[in-house]
Structure formats: C-alpha cells, structure tokens
Amino acid sequence: MVPVGDVTFEAVPETWVANNGSWADMGIALGQEPPAGVWLPSRYHTHYYDEIPGVSVDTSGIERLSQDGVSKERFFAIDADVHVIDPNFITNRFRWTDDDVAEIEREVGPFFANSSFSRSYPWHDDYRYYTLMEAFEKLAAVFDERERFEAFEAIHDDFQAALAPVVPGLGERPAGAVLWAGGDEPEEFYPYVIDEGTSFKHLRDLGVRDALASADVKDFHTSRGAIDFETLLSVDPEVLLLRGQEAKSRDKFRDSVVSFMAEHPVASQLTAVENGDVYRAGPLYQGPITNLVVTERLADELYGVDGVLFDRERVANVVNGAF
Structure with a gap:
C-alpha cells in the first residue's frame, strides 16, 4: 500500500x-x-x-x-x-x-x-x-x-444501486456548504471544499454540489482559516451541512443549532436557514458501516427518502461472521 x-x-x-x-x-x-x-x-x-x-x-x-x-x-x-x-x-x-x-x-x-x-x-x-x-x-x-470484505462489497454495491433512483438529475441537485461548526450557537465556521476524500463519499454518492467550490473561500485543510455568517451570506448556499454536530440527535440539533440560526439577525437571512435546509454533515471519518448509516440519513433529509436503503441484518451477519 x-x-x-x-x-x-x-x-x-x-x-x-x-x-x-x-x-x-x-x-x-x-x-x-x-x-x-x-x-x-x-x-x-x-x-x-x-x-x-x-x-x-x-x-x-x-x-x-x-x-x-x-x-x-x-x-x-x-x-x-x-x-x-x-x-x-x-x-x-x-x-x-x-x-x-x-x-x-x-x-x-x-x-x-x-x-x-x-x-x-x-x-x-x-x-x-x-x-x-x-x-x-x-x-x-x-x-x-478477504471473504468478509467481498460480502461487504456486495452490500455496498447493492446500496449504490438503491441510491441511484434517489439522486435527482444534475439540474436539481442541491448546492451545499460543508462547515465545521461546534457547539449549540456557532458563529464561526471552518469551511470544507468537497473533494474525493472518503469523508465526502456520502455527499458525492448523493450528488450534492459544492457551493464553496466557486467562491473565494479556502479549504480549512490548507488555510486553517474560519469564516463568519457575513461571508456565508455572500455565498448563500441552498443547504448547510454542519460538521462537529454528530453527538447530537436530529431533534437536539434542530432545537439548538438550527433554532439559534433562525433567530440570528444575519444567519436568518440565509436561504438554507429560511427553507429549513440545515443538517448534520456526517462525520469527518467514515468507514463502510458508517457510510451506509450517514448516507441513508442524509438521503432522507435532503430528498425525503422514506424507508431503508440497506439491510441491517445483512450488515450484522457480515460483522459477526455469518455470511
């Protein structure tokens, strides 16, 4: 390797x-x-x-x-x-x-x-x-x-097939901004440009376009710099995808971070906030199991997918050696 x-x-x-x-x-x-x-x-x-x-x-x-x-x-x-x-x-x-x-x-x-x-x-x-x-x-x-990997590879392939009809056409895919935003009332954000790294796999698989890619905002990994709501407003992404919030449940996230933004004088002007399109972005680090869970979660939030996209029992069987 x-x-x-x-x-x-x-x-x-x-x-x-x-x-x-x-x-x-x-x-x-x-x-x-x-x-x-x-x-x-x-x-x-x-x-x-x-x-x-x-x-x-x-x-x-x-x-x-x-x-x-x-x-x-x-x-x-x-x-x-x-x-x-x-x-x-x-x-x-x-x-x-x-x-x-x-x-x-x-x-x-x-x-x-x-x-x-x-x-x-x-x-x-x-x-x-x-x-x-x-x-x-x-x-x-x-x-x-090797056999366990091949069993999981088959799960991954089936999951990709299940995702295909979920992802809208190119002209209908949302433009999202991925930001690190810790705490319940964030006002400073570390921007992440969506690249081909594994931490963005779920976003690529769901066809999310990058609202920051064409903006004058440098990726955190290279700049180590932060942006504020005013800078974010100049970009005005359709969707906000916030990292650093994975310890919160969906309800806790909405009751704290999303509610704070809705009442903030600048954040409330953002299209994503006005439309209620502010979500947890998923973890910085994801492996094959994590990817299934967070991709399905975001498919529900972004596209309203009602139902499961992968077989939990099948995953458990592979992990536990029954395959």
Whole structure:
C-alpha cells in the first residue's frame, strides 16, 4: 500500500491502533476487536452502530494517541501488531521524524495506511489516494478477511444501486456548504471544499454540489482559516451541512443549532436557514458501516427518502461472521 510499500506479517495482527474512525470502522466491519488506540476517540462516533442489531463497540479501552506530543512511549506501551496510520500524517502534522517512525516499526510493529479521508493536504500530492473501498480491501488483506470484505462489497454495491433512483438529475441537485461548526450557537465556521476524500463519499454518492467550490473561500485543510455568517451570506448556499454536530440527535440539533440560526439577525437571512435546509454533515471519518448509516440519513433529509436503503441484518451477519 502506498506510501508504506509491501508489509508482511508472521501472523494475523491482533492488537492494532487506527489513525481515525474511518479505519476503526473498517476493522469492525471485518469482525475485529476495536483498536487499542485512535488518534481522537471523540471523533470515532460509535453510536452509528446502534442502527445495526447485534453490533456494538466498547470505546472505554481505546486510548487517545494524539496527546503528550504524540508520545512514542504510548506506542511502545500499547505494543500493537500493526499501526493503521499513514506515517506521513505523523511526520507532517506533528514533530515525528522518519527515524521515529522507523524505530516504532523496528521495535513494535509496522505502519500500514493512507490518509485518504481528505485530498487537501499538500504533503499528500506526490502519492496516490485510495477510495474507501480500496482502502477497506487493503485492510482486509492485513487481517486475512478477504471473504468478509467481498460480502461487504456486495452490500455496498447493492446500496449504490438503491441510491441511484434517489439522486435527482444534475439540474436539481442541491448546492451545499460543508462547515465545521461546534457547539449549540456557532458563529464561526471552518469551511470544507468537497473533494474525493472518503469523508465526502456520502455527499458525492448523493450528488450534492459544492457551493464553496466557486467562491473565494479556502479549504480549512490548507488555510486553517474560519469564516463568519457575513461571508456565508455572500455565498448563500441552498443547504448547510454542519460538521462537529454528530453527538447530537436530529431533534437536539434542530432545537439548538438550527433554532439559534433562525433567530440570528444575519444567519436568518440565509436561504438554507429560511427553507429549513440545515443538517448534520456526517462525520469527518467514515468507514463502510458508517457510510451506509450517514448516507441513508442524509438521503432522507435532503430528498425525503422514506424507508431503508440497506439491510441491517445483512450488515450484522457480515460483522459477526455469518455470511
């Protein structure tokens, strides 16, 4: 796998750590125990599994890797058989060197991943990205779960077929703005331009157009900058898709964030607010199970799809090995 090259194992890994919820979700889909560590456990939203009967994840034992300056000592203490983390993510975002990565690989276990969730990192320009299903297939090879992957691939293919008649024609697809907006009364937003990263898969699958793509607004991954309601009003997207709100239920989100915007002197002028088209955007990190849940949810909110688009029992059977 790019960028780590060929990685071999003496046995199927048991203890593992994951860069984010995308990879963690892939592991659960492959019937594995939860990762021993995740970069930010708070962004691994395991409540999505409530949608799948017989599937749950206990996060109490998952360590946060992104603390204490991303301590190598934590990696030694966890003693994982494989680190499902793109090593370039650590060396470019934190103070690790290639020698630090090599030390962990030599003394603990290999790195095996690709930062596919976003295509906006400039340090990722010189090597390929993987789609969600391509990355999922690579991880299936690590855990020797080819048959389970193929069973889930069939679920994914059937889900895509179910989505096809739901998505309207090109001229009728909504233009949405994806923004990070934490808290109940957000007035500052981090803008995300929809790209081919896995974090936008559900939006691409639903045909959502990007209202920010043609505006003079830079993506957060490259700018680290924020915008306010006035800037947003100059764009005036048809739909607002807010990240950082996944811990809230639909009702809680509407009673807090949406209600706040409806009463705000500037936000209330936005077309999306006036029309009630303000929704949770889905998580920054999504794997094969999460993608099914959040895509179906947004299909309901955007297009009024009344009914299920994938078989929950079928997903549970694959996770639990009955396929």
